Amino acid sequence: MNRPLRVLIVEDSEDDAELLVYELEHGGYAPVYERVDTPSAMNAALDKQQWDIVVADYTLPSFSGPAALNLLQERGIDLPFIIVSGTIGEEIAVAAMKAGAHDYLMKGKLARLAPAVDRECKEALERRKRREAEQTVRQNEERFRALIENALDIITVLGTDGIIQYESPSIEKVLGYEPGAIVGKNIVDYIHPEDTANFLNTLNQVAQNPSITLSIEFRFQHQDGSWRILEAIGKNFIDNTVRHGNVFSSGLSSIVLNSRDITERKRAEEIRMALEMERELSEGRFNFVSMMSHEFRNPLSTIIMSGELLKDFSDTISKEQKDRCLDRIEDSAQEMMRLLDDILSLTKAEVGKLEFKPQPFDLAEFCYNLVEGMQVAGGNKSRINYVIKGECSPACMDENLLGHILANLLSNAMKYSPEDSEVEFEISCHEREANFKIQDQGIGISTEDQHQLFESFHRGQNVGKIPGTGLGLCIVKKFVDLHGGKISLQSQVGVGTTFIVT
Incomplete structure (x- = not known):
């Protein structure tokens, strides 16, 4: 099936035009054509419809091939233009090609016409696609530039050396700088010293991972000298990034930062x-x-x-x-x-007003006297089994606070245990560290209560009518913290509780 082709023929001879059409049909085309031989006729034909190609004789009585080419160019129409003539020499043909003609043929050698038309139509199609792509790029660039130049956010483009290559106009409204005044400066010069390391570390990550986008907060110096808090996202758009020990390595082309001022939001927070x-x-x-x-x-x-x-x-x-x-x-x-x-x-x-006075003392004797006094005061309710392991004397602690810690834990163990039960009190010392373990066979503490056990006035849900204020363990925790120690527990309801102080 022959391919359709719209041909505008600039020719004064009807016979020569028919010959051209014949060659095109012979070459596999189904041409639709119009013959013109004056500028006005050519303009009318161009206005009437679109054409795929122009084939023109070089010399006409009232027109010429170069004049037709010039008319086409003045109208800004990009069509394949082939000159066919039997009179011009090679120099004239070359001059016509330089002027914009795409090919020339001798009338006696029209066998080249169909291949030439085929080639030039393909090239014209490629030129049209390229123009459309370039037009799309220009339109996108214009839209992108319009968005950037009218955005409230600050758009910053950093070069490979950290130099600011571009700043959007919004920087003047947000930070007081004219864009031209800050371009060419190193962005680090404007970042708060306390934020510089984190800022560079984030950009390092962006540099090493071009596919990711990272966010960061940092303080940027306003033109008036004050500090504004910016929230920014950074993106490296260049692939195959190379890093040479610096965030702005030679392999990077640019890092784009999109920043917004969140100072007022931070103050509100x-x-x-x-x-x-x-x-x-x-x-x-x-x-x-x-x-x-x-x-x-x-x-x-x-x-x-x-x-x-x-x-x-x-x-x-x-x-x-x-x-x-x-x-x-x-x-x-x-x-x-x-x-x-x-x-x-x-x-x-x-409030930090509690006196903390650690002094050397005999820990073993101190604990023995404490247990003896509590055993007498507690009567026969519970027996305290006191065991000491290792060399625990001398120790350097605040005797008053330690006495309060141990007395509270031991009295709780006795208070929440059944009569005639045993409370285990073990001290083990190793490498200048003392561990106190107090274990009872009492009512135990539920998992829910354990999470709030050291809060003021909190008491277990299962204490019933057993008296207490809910302050003891809170105070114990404070006193342990003053010693730089830790307190932990293991407990099971109905089985007992073990407190360990280290």
């Missing part, structure tokens, strides 16, 4: 966090006062009731009853005193 902290402190103070009121209410109620009983019925109650009232008043007062001491110790520890 700081204000929000400060308000949130203040709210939490207010809630903490409220909860603390509420818990204090609750803890003091019971002993105060006991004192008031016992005092009213002595006041209103002192003439009728027996001496034994009076003694019991006085004992309850004394016990409640001592309970309140212990609670106040715990609160004072906790407050001092939290």
Whole structure:
């Protein structure tokens, strides 16, 4: 099947035009053609429709091949232009080619016409595709430039040596610099010294991984000398990056940074966090006062009731009853005193005012005396099995704080264990480190409670009516921290608890 071809023939001879058409048909084309022999006729034909190729005689009575070529060029139309003539010499033909003609043929050798048309039509198609691609690129570049130059974000292009090659106009609005004033400078000169290392490390990663995009926050100096916080993403668009020990290595062509000013957002976050902290402190103070009121209410109620009983019925109650009232008043007062001491110790520890005075002492003897005193005070409720391993004397600790730590853990072990049970108290010393292990057979601590065990006023859900303030372990944790130690536990409900202090 012959290929369609629209041919504009510039020729004054109808016979010569027919001969050209015949050669094209013979070469496999189905030409649709129009013959013109004047400039006006050619213009009319070009206005009427699109053409695939122009074949022109060199010399016409009222026109010429070069004039037709010039007319086509003035109209900005890129069509294959082939000159066919029987009169021009080689020099004239070469001049016509230099002027823009694509080929020339002698009328006596038209066998080359179809191959020449085929070749020139293909080249014309390639030229058209190339123009369209270039036009698309130009349009994309124009759109991209318009986006960059009107964007609120700062677009920065860094060279291989860290020199700023391009800055978008938005930098003047955000940071006060005219784009031209900062181009040619090293970006590191404008970054806060404390942020430089992290900034370069991030760009290093971008340099080594061209396929990734990384984000970073850094402080950039404003033109007025203040520091603004920028949030940026960096991208290396060049493949086969080579690194030579520096973020701006010779293998990089450019790194593009897209930055935005988040200073006000950061300040708003700081204000929000400060308000949130203040709210939490207010809630903490409220909860603390509420818990204090609750803890003091019971002993105060006991004192008031016992005092009213002595006041209103002192003439009728027996001496034994009076003694019991006085004992309850004394016990409640001592309970309140212990609670106040715990609160004072906790407050001092939290504000850093607690005295910490480590001194050398005999740890083995200290613990022996502590156990003996607690065993006497605890009566027959639980027996403390005291074991010491290794050479533990002398030790350098704060005796007062250590006594509070061990006394609290041992008293808890005895308090939450059944009567006549045993509490294991083991001390092991090795290479200037003392480990204390206190193990009971008590009610145990649930997993849920273990997460909050060292918080103020927290008590286990299974303590029932066993008395306590919920401050002891919180204070123990503070005192252990002052010694630079650690406290841990293992517990199972209904089996017992083991505390280890190191």
